[in-house]
Amino acid sequence: MDGIHDMGGMHGFGPIEREKDEPPFHADWERRMLGISLAVPFVVPITDDHLRREVERIAPEPYLRMSYYERWLEAMVSLLEERGVADGSAAFGPAVAADAVPAAIAGGFPLRLPDKEGRAARFKPGQRVRGRNMHPDGHTRLPRYARGRVGTIETDLGVFGLPDANAAGRAPEPQHCYTVAFTLRELWGDSASAIDTLRLDLWDEYLEPA
Amino acid sequence: MHDSHHDDHPDDDVAMRVRALEDLLVARGLVDRAAIDAFVDAYENRIGPRNGARVVARAWSDPGFRKRLLADAPRAIAELGLGGLQGEQLVVLENNDAVHNMVVCTLCSCYPWPVLGLPPVWYKSAPYRSRAVSDPRGVLREFGVEVPVDREVRIWDSSAEIRYMVLPQRPRGSDSLDEAALAALVTRDGMIGTALV
Numbered sequence: 001m002d003g004i005h006d007m008g009g010m011h012g013f014g015p016i017e018r019e020k021d022e023p024p025f026h027a028d029w030e031r032r033m034l035g036i037s038l039a040v041p042f043v044v045p046i047t048d049d050h051l052r053r054e055v056e057r058i059a060p061e062p063y064l065r066m067s068y069y070e071r072w073l074e075a076m077v078s079l080l081e082e083r084g085v086a087d088g089s090a091a092f093g094p095a096v097a098a099d100a101v102p103a104a105i106a107g108g109f110p111l112r113l114p115d116k117e118g119r120a121a122r123f124k125p126g127q128r129v130r131g132r133n134m135h136p137d138g139h140t141r142l143p144r145y146a147r148g149r150v151g152t153i154e155t156d157l158g159v160f161g162l163p164d165a166n167a168a169g170r171a172p173e174p175q176h177c178y179t180v181a182f183t184l185r186e187l188w189g190d191s192a193s194a195i196d197t198l199r200l201d202l203w204d205e206y207l208e209p210a
Numbered sequence: 211m212h213d214s215h216h217d218d219h220p221d222d223d224v225a226m227r228v229r230a231l232e233d234l235l236v237a238r239g240l241v242d243r244a245a246i247d248a249f250v251d252a253y254e255n256r257i258g259p260r261n262g263a264r265v266v267a268r269a270w271s272d273p274g275f276r277k278r279l280l281a282d283a284p285r286a287i288a289e290l291g292l293g294g295l296q297g298e299q300l301v302v303l304e305n306n307d308a309v310h311n312m313v314v315c316t317l318c319s320c321y322p323w324p325v326l327g328l329p330p331v332w333y334k335s336a337p338y339r340s341r342a343v344s345d346p347r348g349v350l351r352e353f354g355v356e357v358p359v360d361r362e363v364r365i366w367d368s369s370a371e372i373r374y375m376v377l378p379q380r381p382r383g384s385d386s387l388d389e390a391a392l393a394a395l396v397t398r399d400g401m402i403g404t405a406l407v
Binding site: 005006007008009010011013014015016017018019022024025026027028029031032033034035036038039040043044052055064067068070073076077080085086088092093094095096097098099100101102104105106107108109110111112141143145157160163177179184187188192193195196197198199200201202203 | 221224225227228229231232234235238239240241242244245246247248249250252253254257258293294295296297298299316317318319327328330331332334335336337338339340341342343344346347349352353359360361362363364365366367368369370371372
């Protein structure tokens with residue numbers, strides 16, 4: 001989605017404001033929002049792809065006005081409505097128990113899939129590739145600044161589910177994801193430094209041979 | 211724990227909505243308040259940049275560990291009892307005289323939680339996300355860091371499933387320091403790449 005969240009390369013946001021000795025949370029409701037966001041996906045089928053899709057659906061003006069955890073609140077409420085939790089039409093459970101939390105954190109949600117579950121890799125390290133010119137109105141992880149730009153496959157990271165499909169609720173589309181190297185000159189033109197570079201991890205179908 | 215008396219921000223409305231959401235989820239049996247407390251306690255008190263500093267200090271002190279860390283970071287940090295959520299696929303990037311690495315997530319906020327904890331507000335903010343990829347040296351200058359012109363600045367836009375942590379260069383003159391003293395030198399920003407150590 002070509003939304004306000006896709007910020008790479010934009011101008012006009014001003015200086016980076018840093019807080020000295022910043023605490024992890026700035027209000028108690030932020031604590032509760034973090035805890036809710038971590039606890040719910042153990043019970044209700046909500047993934048980071050779904051949460052990102054909902055955050056990205058927030059219109060530009062409120063997106064920029066909202067704090068980070070306020071966006072999480074918007075996204076979570078919207079997903080719980082979609083899943084039928086808000087009106088009680090769907091039942092899930094049981095809740096993750098407090099004594100299960102350390103193991104839940106330590107286990108995480110590993111996302112890499114066995115290679116055989118994905119379609120064959122179309123690219124190899126060293127190969128020149130171009131970011132596709134695509135503008136889906138749903139969630140994608142191909143930032144605008146890399147579309148139409150040429151880079152080099154550096155690493156094949158293995159097979160991961162395509163976020164675009166997961167976020168849209170389509171059948172999984174597991175495929176290879178690669179670290180792609182771009183020069184800053186390719187991305188931003190001659191005013192960029194000649195020796196600086198960028199790495200971006202891109203799924204197979206975001207790329208075409210160059 | 212569940213008391214918001216010090217929340218005198220203009221976001222009282224948001225605080226009320228979060229409270230209402232929590233109450234609803236508890237009533238539906240989807241969330242246990244004590245589990246929320248446990249998640250918060252973990253990220254407020256146990257999982258933060260001091261974990262990453264231990265990893266860096268170990269890598270500076272133990273060449274074998276450094277090698278394992280660069281080859282397979284999740285397995286290496288497990289030796290220190292670290293790992294899990296938002297670090298399942300962790301990659302460590304080593305700074306040296308030729309390359310200075312710096313990490314951003316332009317699309318949102320991807321960050322290596324097991325080693326750095328929750329990201330600071332500036333990391334998730336529009337000014338950093340917009341400019342880190344197009345003007346990294348300008349951003350670094352805002353942080354007071356001047357990277358030599360003949361050293362490559364390498365930006366990692368970590369917007370997919372890998373989480374990245376920077377292994378800073380060991381400061382000169384630190385040869386006599388033990389691991390604990392080395393860890394005390396390491397900053398969160400050094401492991402994002404917006405500081406040298």
